[in-house]
Amino acid sequence: MITAERNTGRAHVIGAGLAGLAASVELAARGYPVVLYESSQQAGGRCRSYFDSELGCRIDNGNHLLLSGNVSALAYVDLIGARDTFQPPGAAAIPFVDLADNARWTVRPAAGRIPWWLFAADRRVPGARLRDYLRALKLWRATPEDTVAGLLDARDVLYRRLWEPLAVAALNTAAADGAARLLARIVAETLGRGAAACRPMLPRDGLSESFVDPALRFLRQHGGDIRFGARLRSLDFADRRLTSLDFDGDRVTVHPDDTVILAVPASIAGRLVPGLMVPDDYAPIVNAHYRYDLPADAPRLTGIVGGTAEWVFAKPGIASVTVSAADAIVDQPAAELRDALWPDVAMVLSLPPLPVPLARIVKERRATFRATSAQEARRPVAATQWNNLHLAGDYTATGLPATIEGAIRSGVAAAFHVHQGRTPQAASSTATVTRSTAHFRDCLRTLS
Numbered sequence: 001m002i003t004a005e006r007n008t009g010r011a012h013v014i015g016a017g018l019a020g021l022a023a024s025v026e027l028a029a030r031g032y033p034v035v036l037y038e039s040s041q042q043a044g045g046r047c048r049s050y051f052d053s054e055l056g057c058r059i060d061n062g063n064h065l066l067l068s069g070n071v072s073a074l075a076y077v078d079l080i081g082a083r084d085t086f087q088p089p090g091a092a093a094i095p096f097v098d099l100a101d102n103a104r105w106t107v108r109p110a111a112g113r114i115p116w117w118l119f120a121a122d123r124r125v126p127g128a129r130l131r132d133y134l135r136a137l138k139l140w141r142a143t144p145e146d147t148v149a150g151l152l153d154a155r156d157v158l159y160r161r162l163w164e165p166l167a168v169a170a171l172n173t174a175a176a177d178g179a180a181r182l183l184a185r186i187v188a189e190t191l192g193r194g195a196a197a198c199r200p201m202l203p204r205d206g207l208s209e210s211f212v213d214p215a216l217r218f219l220r221q222h223g224g225d226i227r228f229g230a231r232l233r234s235l236d237f238a239d240r241r242l243t244s245l246d247f248d249g250d251r252v253t254v255h256p257d258d259t260v261i262l263a264v265p266a267s268i269a270g271r272l273v274p275g276l277m278v279p280d281d282y283a284p285i286v287n288a289h290y291r292y293d294l295p296a297d298a299p300r301l302t303g304i305v306g307g308t309a310e311w312v313f314a315k316p317g318i319a320s321v322t323v324s325a326a327d328a329i330v331d332q333p334a335a336e337l338r339d340a341l342w343p344d345v346a347m348v349l350s351l352p353p354l355p356v357p358l359a360r361i362v363k364e365r366r367a368t369f370r371a372t373s374a375q376e377a378r379r380p381v382a383a384t385q386w387n388n389l390h391l392a393g394d395y396t397a398t399g400l401p402a403t404i405e406g407a408i409r410s411g412v413a414a415a416f417h418v419h420q421g422r423t424p425q426a427a428s429s430t431a432t433v434t435r436s437t438a439h440f441r442d443c444l445r446t447l448s
């Protein structure tokens, strides 16, 4: 059994997105004095909530779907004590609508890893045969160069109604370009594990309330020092070590016992770290948040095929639309997007098409790196040539596309590297450390 521990050298974590938060709480739980630096005035990075004064309510920057198969994310949620900030997990059942013919079906895997449910025609996507599903086994043999569309048969109905929407959502990349290997990993960790891994996990209030605020609380309770408005401008190196951090002229010395985790987005890491190759092609995501009181029985999440909108999330007082890999629409004016996306929502949820409700359009132009094989080849590992500098972020080589799960796994992996190189001294809470140890183990198992 691992005993509780206290460490002397500081862990400097730069970037308070989910990767940086995961690294910070993991280290704080193990007794490390953590200093977390964030350039903006709030934590959460690309996964956060805020009050929108025009809509008069809090919204998320973008809808985020977490599934019960995202083990590292849920271990993080448990570590920071935030499980009760989620809605009770729904059934593993996601309704879909094809706007071309108004066909409706529900993707509903059964319990267990062997998908016996595929033998029941009424559980399959309408028009799809068992052998169409079996073709997806090719995903498991995907080479690094295979694209989703190249590997699966882009002409069959299952592709249109399942694989393509899943690939676009999970990879934030058109299926014609998306790396099949990354999709295979997602399928293996969710659909491939049956119903238990496919329950949608949706925050009750918002992303910040579930992923960010409890982590900041946890850090403060464990002695963490959180510095907002601290933008890292440059790094100094000597020999094989990072020696100081420059925050707009405020220089922080990195003492011999200290370690640094750089958890900033890929483009910033690429600028700060000499010689670091990072993904350099990004894909946009557009979200439309409509102020609308949906009927109480509206599904919490609906997939849309054949529309401009791709997913509708039903939240209290809000109907919220996501369009991933949104290159084709991201430059359209907000008012046009508001009017163009609402008819899809109205049709799917049987609502009046007019008037179009008040809406906030959120465009994240560089939402994630594009999950192509060329970009995959540019992802760095956590370790660097400097002994005391480690990388974290959804862009690092996690084996997953840029997701909450990948970001959190990368943070835990970086924390593990720090921990491996250090000698623990004394005590924090045994329960916390035990949870943290389980988290380390789960993440490293999935990364290996």
Ligand SMILES: Cc1cc2nc3c(=O)[nH]c(=O)nc-3n(C[C@H](O)[C@H](O)[C@H](O)COP(=O)(O)OP(=O)(O)OC[C@H]3O[C@@H](n4cnc5c(N)ncnc54)[C@H](O)[C@@H]3O)c2cc1C
Binding pocket: 014, 015, 016, 017, 018, 019, 020, 037, 038, 039, 040, 043, 044, 045, 046, 047, 061, 062, 063, 064, 065, 066, 230, 231, 232, 233, 263, 264, 265, 268, 285, 286, 287, 364, 366, 367, 368, 392, 393, 394, 395, 402, 403, 404, 405, 407
């Ligand atoms: C609209 C949208 C929808 C998404 N939907 C999903 C989804 O449904 N499911 C899913 O799993 N994932 C989804 N994602 C992806 C997920 O949000 C990201 O993969 C994850 O949040 C990335 O976390 P990160 O910590 O790696 O990076 P970031 O969140 O980018 O965090 C980096 C942090 O570093 C800070 N920073 C930058 N420069 C500096 C500097 N010089 N000094 C100090 N701090 C700095 C930034 O302010 C930021 O807080 C979505 C992303 C977006 C944008």
